[in-house]
Amino acid sequence: MPIPDTDVISATAFDTLTPPAATDPYLAVDELPHSASSPDLVFQRLRDELALDGNPQLNLATFATTWMEPQARQLMADTAEKNLADRAEYPQITAMEERCVRMLARLWHAPHPELVRGCSTTGSSEAALLGGLALKRRWQQRRRAQGKDTARPNLVMGTNVQVCWKKFANYFEVEPRYVPVEPGRYHLTPDTLTAYCDDNTIGVVTVLGSTYDGSYEPVADICMALDGYQAATGTDIPVHVDGASGAMVAPFLDPGLMWDFQLERVASINTSGHKYGHVFPGLGWALWRDTRALPDDLVFDIDYLGGRSPSFTLNFSRPGAHIAAQYYTFLRYGFEGLHHLALRSRTAAHTLATRIRAIPPYELVTDGTQLPAFAFRLAPGTHGFTVHDVSHAMRTRGWHLPAYALPTPCHDISVLRLVVRTGFTTQLTDTFITDLAEVTRRLRPHQPVLAAKTPATA
Numbered sequence: 001m002p003i004p005d006t007d008v009i010s011a012t013a014f015d016t017l018t019p020p021a022a023t024d025p026y027l028a029v030d031e032l033p034h035s036a037s038s039p040d041l042v043f044q045r046l047r048d049e050l051a052l053d054g055n056p057q058l059n060l061a062t063f064a065t066t067w068m069e070p071q072a073r074q075l076m077a078d079t080a081e082k083n084l085a086d087r088a089e090y091p092q093i094t095a096m097e098e099r100c101v102r103m104l105a106r107l108w109h110a111p112h113p114e115l116v117r118g119c120s121t122t123g124s125s126e127a128a129l130l131g132g133l134a135l136k137r138r139w140q141q142r143r144r145a146q147g148k149d150t151a152r153p154n155l156v157m158g159t160n161v162q163v164c165w166k167k168f169a170n171y172f173e174v175e176p177r178y179v180p181v182e183p184g185r186y187h188l189t190p191d192t193l194t195a196y197c198d199d200n201t202i203g204v205v206t207v208l209g210s211t212y213d214g215s216y217e218p219v220a221d222i223c224m225a226l227d228g229y230q231a232a233t234g235t236d237i238p239v240h241v242d243g244a245s246g247a248m249v250a251p252f253l254d255p256g257l258m259w260d261f262q263l264e265r266v267a268s269i270n271t272s273g274h275k276y277g278h279v280f281p282g283l284g285w286a287l288w289r290d291t292r293a294l295p296d297d298l299v300f301d302i303d304y305l306g307g308r309s310p311s312f313t314l315n316f317s318r319p320g321a322h323i324a325a326q327y328y329t330f331l332r333y334g335f336e337g338l339h340h341l342a343l344r345s346r347t348a349a350h351t352l353a354t355r356i357r358a359i360p361p362y363e364l365v366t367d368g369t370q371l372p373a374f375a376f377r378l379a380p381g382t383h384g385f386t387v388h389d390v391s392h393a394m395r396t397r398g399w400h401l402p403a404y405a406l407p408t409p410c411h412d413i414s415v416l417r418l419v420v421r422t423g424f425t426t427q428l429t430d431t432f433i434t435d436l437a438e439v440t441r442r443l444r445p446h447q448p449v450l451a452a453k454t455p456a457t458a
């Protein structure tokens with residue numbers, strides 16, 4: 001049967017909003033329908049179904065942006081059909097991408113911004129895979145030049161790294177060497193780090209800040225420990241900073257903190273444009289300090305679709321809309337505006353943490369003074385309910401407050417984590433505290449209810 005053009009479709013009987021019959025094929029279909037349907041009908045069906053999803057404003061689990069200004073949304077809609085791969089066709093999107101890279105290079109204090117190599121990605125996960133790949137290739141080249149084997153590369157990181165680093169190790173066949181966290185300190189520190197390093201270490205990953213509790217890892221101290229290691233052994237181990245959230249928070253709120261390209265050992269940094277870069281999901285950034293940090297043989301010179309351009313990404317076609325939105329947020333807010341947004345979120349996070357500490361039986365694991373995110377737990381003792389019960393009960397009020405176990409070997413401690421993003425108003429803070437206090441009061445005399453475990457993701 002020929003496919004009808006749009007006019008024909010709208011002229012058919014499908015273009016009605018007659019209520020569906022009970023056997024309507026569009027309800028819960030997992031098979032391609034045989035024939036076309038009215039756009040209005042399908043649109044309404046999908047809208048109705050999507051209404052069952054949670055309210056993004058009440059999602060305290062995600063670091064990803066859930067609010068953008070109407071102008072930024074409009075720009076995204078205007079550029080939805082622009083494919084980043086078509087660089088000759090859309091040179092301005094490419095120019096905007098390059099300008100964003102240069103802005104980030106300066107924001108992260110690259111000593112020679114003109115030497116920085118960088119690209120946009122679909123998120124921090126892709127950026128981390130690229131960062132890890134560059135570390136591996138550099139190590140291979142160095143080993144080969146020394147006439148040594150390249151059979152057993154390893155990457156050193158805390159057990160608190162986000163799953164993207166576990167993927168990197170698995171997909172790219174690098175031994176992950178996890179430095180265990182400790183009770184009361186749930187991220188990588190320099191104390192025992194060098195015991196995990198050797199000649200086969202391609203790099204160390206530090207996280208700013210940790211997905212589990214929002215804490216910053218001490219990047220400068222970690223670099224210093226590796227300086228000492230190099231002095232003792234001659235082995236020079238580069239550092240990659242996973243700044244998925246923190247690389248768009250620390251520059252605005254923690255100017256005295258040394259964590260970026262000011263530290264010579266920091267070879268590369270990633271961030272998520274879709275976290276504290278204030279763009280809807282689908283955007284990350286990866287930057288290398290100079291051409292030495294990103295070996296040439298990883299960069300493809302693509303001569304295709306009418307334009308030549310260097311490419312170092314895992315994808316080819318990608319939305320250009322996110323680039324336009326990122327460039328908008330950079331121009332629209334500027335340094336002061338981004339400072340203001342980050343400060344508002346961090347102040348709200350700290351206020352929430354302080355108020356939660358006053359509700360028995362909660363105690364804070366972190367207090368929202370690094371990332372605008374923090375974790376809290378039930379004070380040691382018997383309470384008759386768990387953090388999973390709290391998470392489950394808060395769901396009934398519409399809040400998505402994840403409960404999960406801390407990283408190995410502290411996995412017997414379970415916490416709740418709360419992330420504050422732009423759009424979390426003072427009124428929402430009050431409502432959240434009222435709901436948490438009420439839910440806790442109701443849970444206390446009861447036995448624990450069974451609740452699904454919520455993983456600590458994005």
Ligand SMILES: Cc1ncc(COP(=O)(O)O)c(C=O)c1O
Pocket residue numbers: 063122123124125126128162164207208209210211242243244245272283284457458
């Ligand atoms: C520290 C860290 N790294 C990487 C990621 C993955 O980021 P994305 O969702 O942008 O791929 C996250 C997500 O929360 C994260 O917190």
